[in-house]
Amino acid sequence: MRIIAGTLRGRRLEPPANLPVRPTTDMARESLFNILNNYVDYEECDVLDLFAGTGAVSVEFVSRGARSVTSIDINAACTDFIKATSVRLGLNNMHVVRADAFDLLKRANRTFDIIFADPPYAMENLETLPDLVFEKGLLKPDGILVVEHSKEHSFDTHPHYWQHRRYGKVNFTFFASNMDDNA
Numbered sequence: 560m561r562i563i564a565g566t567l568r569g570r571r572l573e574p575p576a577n578l579p580v581r582p583t584t585d586m587a588r589e590s591l592f593n594i595l596n597n598y599v600d601y602e603e604c605d606v607l608d609l610f611a612g613t614g615a616v617s618v619e620f621v622s623r624g625a626r627s628v629t630s631i632d633i634n635a636a637c638t639d640f641i642k643a644t645s646v647r648l649g650l651n652n653m654h655v656v657r658a659d660a661f662d663l664l665k666r667a668n669r670t671f672d673i674i675f676a677d678p679p680y681a682m683e684n685l686e687t688l689p690d691l692v693f694e695k696g697l698l699k700p701d702g703i704l705v706v707e708h709s710k711e712h713s714f715d716t717h718p719h720y721w722q723h724r725r726y727g728k729v730n731f732t733f734f735a736s737n738m739d740d741n742a
Contacts, residue, residue, distance in 0.1 A: 560615050563589045565622030567648060572615055574640050580612035583677060583707060587729040588619060591705065594724065594733070598703065599673065601625050607697070609660040609676040609688075614641035616675055621650050628653045629671075631660050664691050670699045680709040689717050689734050704734040 560572045560582055574580070583591070601623040608617040611630035614637075620628045630641050630653065638657040645653045656663070660676070661684070674692055678685055685708060692704050703721075706714065708730050714720055719734040 560613065561585060562615075562619055562622050563592060565619070565624065567618060567622035570618075570622075570648065572613060572618065572644060574613040575636070578613065578636055578640065579634060580637065581680070582613050582615055584727070584729060587707075587726040587731075588616065590724065590726050591616075591731055592619060592623070594731075595673070595703070595705075604672040605629075605670075605699075607631070607671040607674045609664075609674065610678045611641060611655075612637055612677065614644055614655075616677065617641065617653060618644065618648065618650070620673070620675075621653050626652065630655045631658055631663055633657065633659050661688075661691065664688075664695060664697065667695060667697055670697055670702070672699050672702050674698060674702070674704045675707075676705070677707040680711075685712060686714070689714060689719060693719055693734075693736070698736040700737050702736045704736075706732050706734070708732065 562568055562570045604625045606620045606625050606628045608630045611617055611632045614630050617628045617630040632638050638655050641655045676688055714732040721733040721735040724731045
């Protein structure tokens with residue numbers, strides 16, 4: 560797994576084989592950031608990465624200049640690996656928290672420019688994730704929520720739905736807090 564662009568471009572992340580994750584492929588990550596590049600000034604962004612797994616998406620945001628990145632995962636091995644990666648790469652603006660993403664969202668009191676969520680594809684309450692983000696007002700006025708999911712889920716009737724992209728088996732649905740500015 561490699562970092563696609565930015566100051567850490569080409570650096571490799573080599574997570575332990577026993578992590579219980581399904582990392583976003585390099586191709587899908589590159590495609591995701593190609594879309595975001597058209598709408599985001601990373602240097603002005605505070606990012607929340609839910610279900611961070613290996614932390615590859617978090618590191619990609621930091622590499623592209625994000626002001627701050629908060630990586631959340633419930634698995635101790637995942638958060639330990641992300642913390643070690645952050646230290647190894649000297650990423651002072653990346654914060655790692657071991658927590659259940661849904662519990663954290665319910666008690667969160669901070670807003671973000673981008674929230675990226677890559678939950679387990681079979682997660683039972685996956686469809687409630689966008690509702691929780693918008694009900695709690697966790698996005699800044701021009702904020703974007705990106706949910707990675709399988710083809711079995713569709714969010715196109717959600718009131719904040721913006722667009723959907725598919726890259727092989729990876730699906731990204733984008734939600735915008737302010738539809739007029741992001742459409």
